[in-house]
Every structure is written in structure tokens, then in C-alpha cells.
Amino acid sequence: MEKFPAPQFLRNDKARYGGLCCIWTRHASAIIAVPRFSPATPMPPASKNLPKDSRQDWSERLTALAGAISDADDGAHDINHLHRVWQAARILLDDYPAANALVVQAACYLHDLVNLPKDDPQRHLASRQAAQLARRHLQQLDFPADQLDAVAHAIEAHSFSAGIAPTTIEAQIVQDADRLDALGAVGLARLFYTAGRMGSRLAHADDARATHRALDDRRYALDHIACKLETLPATMQTDAGRRLGERRVQWLRDFRTRFLAEWEGA
């Protein structure tokens, strides 16, 4: 197996792909609960000695890779998001015993390798770029070559803005799992956290319900529930994803009702 690419390689990727964030912070060790690389340390040698086909081995390699290259600075898209997407995917996998769990797991951990801001004109291409980059990283790890296309497709198709239909059950599961993490209580926390990073308002001052104006979720965080989150269950590819999604959206609706009552002073 070739050595895992050194950080310099990652930095070159960042320049090339324009949106990959590879940030080493003093808080990193507290945020990420998986083995991490430091700028001076290549792939930990221990994992090289594990058999390649071991699930445990691949779990360790994928979380280590994701931990090293995920955006530790963005609490809505850090390694914990990747853990939760894989966690949700495992629930969905229960209904599809024939699906390739390793493909799903690799795509879950690498789907956000390139995450461009909402207003970046290249945003619709980010998941394609992530798929290319994931392919290169997985090749470096000696990932089974015959499964690379399946992982790349699942990564390409996960994104809302890419507009690529998932054609395999693995890609469908990854897409549903990623969308589930935008819903419910954690999804709500991520929504307002991201609004804080973007400098949006919490809601429109006088017309938070958007009765007399168009929804605008770049300016008003609350609008994101009606603009996008409520629409997600209908896009779910699996029955379990849709069921879970609908439950979480109902909770978001209840939150919105309560928020509006407080906002409007009812």
C-alpha cells in the first residue's frame, strides 16, 4: 500500500479544488474522537498492518482520513456530521441487506470533501469534485478498485445542488442519510449555527411567516425550514428515510410555530 498523502498533498488539493478546507487547529484533538494526522505525521503505521478486507480496518482508515481532511472549523460539517450520516445510513442499510455497506460507509465519510459556500458559482460542481478527490484518496489507501465507481457515484449524487439522480441503492442511502442530518433537533442546531457563520438574520422582522414576501433563506434563517427542509422527505429514496424524515420535519414545524409565537409576542 502506498503511504497516505502527506499534508502538502492536501494543501495542493485545496488550491486546486478551491473549496476543500483542511484546517489544523489547537482544538482539533478535542473535537475529533478518531485517530488524526498531524501536519508532520503520515498515516499511522498500525492501520497498515490490518487485513485490507476487515470492516474494522476500513472503519478506522475512513474515519482517520475523514478526520484529517474534514472542516474542523465548521461545527455543522465537521467529523461529527460524517459520523452521524454514517450512523443514519446504517439504520437505512437494515432494509437493504444486499447493499454494499463499505461503499456506503466510504461515501458517507468522504461526501463533504469539497464543500463550497452557498453563493459560490461552482457550488453545483462541488460533489463531482469531492468524488474525484475521494477516488484519489481511496486509491492511496488501496480501496477495492472495483468499488471506486460506486463510491464516486454516491458522493456525486448526494448533493441537492448537483441535481444528479442516485441510480444505486448505495447512493440512495447516502443521499437520504445526509438529508436526515439536516432535519430534526440536530438539523435545527446546524441551521442556526450556519446562519451565524453566514451572518443571516434569524427571521424577517415584520413578516417572519413570509405572508407578503418571497421566502429568502440566505437572509432569514427561519425561512430555510419552509424553503428547503420541509421538502426533503418527499425527495427521500428509501422508505425508512422518508418515515424518519417526516417525523423530523414535523418536529421542525412545531419548532417554527413556537418560534413565531415568541417572535411575534403572542
Place this chain on the structure above:
Amino acid sequence: MEKFPAPQFLRNDKARYGGLCCIWTRHASAIIAVPRFSPATPMPPASKNLPKDSRQDWSERLTALAGAISDADDGAHDINHLHRVWQAARILLDDYPAANALVVQAACYLHDLVNLPKDDPQRHLASRQAAQLARRHLQQLDFPADQLDAVAHAIEAHSFSAGIAPTTIEAQIVQDADRLDALGAVGLARLFYTAGRMGSRLAHADDARATHRALDDRRYALDHIACKLETLPATMQTDAGRRLGERRVQWLRDFRTRFLAEWEGA
């Protein structure tokens, strides 16, 4: 009446007080639903012509002043926060017909004039600085001189970190009203919004419940509920504030339970 201080005056205050944000953005007109000053425009002449003792007049003057000097860039502390604090204060005022509503209103709209970051060593002094600054602004507006001390005390005492006990019913109402806005659905949105601005994590990766570690709400947003928000109802000075606060804290506890279930993959 003297002319409202020109923006240069505000900028001098910013330098002097070190934390006052007076930001003019292209979104300002959409965010703030009250008359605003632009950097080139002094106090709108119309309000000069209204009788000084008119409640309507003071509402307009105070919201205009607050709109001009509040931090339009921080969705958790913008003019809408000030509107909500005054809205909550009006509910509390119902139980205290003898309280001076104008003092309460002025303190609600001017309490955040100086809002220093959580890690600023001067943070415990911010509310005293805000009180001094409010006094100067109100003097410029010919606010009743015999009520300036009461407004200044309510502003000084509103802050958690200042550690000043509110000794008047007006100050007690302002403190309760401000704390109510940290609770419930809007409080939750403000919590995660602020976490995004500060770059905290949503929660601790492996021990989100803080079973085996100390709570740390600067690093983990979720910790803020147990660290501070749950403690607020017991600090409330009015019965209605405590009742409302307890109801909103219960909702936050329910949120936390749901968040943890999703975070831990239950």
C-alpha cells in the same frame, strides 16, 4: 432639543468603549423595521416636532436610536432582540401598574449599547459602559432628567456578568425580559447562531451529556443549556418572568433530550 449626535460621535464612542458596534450595511433597511439614521443623516426632523411627553413619540425616538446604534450584523443582538425584550417587558409590566414604563422601555432599547465578546476581560463592565453611553444619548434626546438614573440602573443591572442586583421594579423587569429572550425557541436559535459566530462545536463528540467531563459552553454550544439557561428561571425577579422562564426552559430540556437521541444515534 440638541441635534442627535452625528455618526462621527458614535464612532468616537466605539473607540472609547471598545465594544460598541455601529455598523451600516446594505441589508440594514431590510433588517430593521423602524426609522433609521444613515451615516449622512442626523435625527429625522419629524420626531423633533412631537410632544416630548408623548409615549408614541418616545417609542419612535427610542426605536430610532436603538436601530441606529444596535449591532445589525449580529442576528442574536440586533434591533429585533431589543423589540422582543420590550415586548416581554410589557407583559411583565401588566403586574406592576405603578412601574415607570418609559424607564423600562428606554432601558430595554438601550441595554445592549456595549456588548463585549464573552472572552473580553472587560465584559463584566460592559453594562456599566452601556449605562453611561445611554445616559449621554438620552440627554441628547431631552429625556426626562429625573428618570436618567433609573434607566442607567436598569441597564447596569440587566447583565448576568455584571453581578449588580436590580433594586427597582423597573430594573427587575428589564433583567427578566432580557433573560426570557435567551430561553424558548428564539433563545435556542440565538444560542446556536452565536455558536456559529464564535466557532464553537455543536456538542462534545463522545460525551455530549457531560457525564465524564466538566461543562464547557464556550467550546460546546449544547452545554449552554445546562451551564446557564436552565439556571435563569431561579434568577427571575418577577413571578410572571419565573413562570414564563420555567415554561421555556422545559421546552429547552425537551429539545436537549431529542438532540442527544439524534446525536448518539438512538
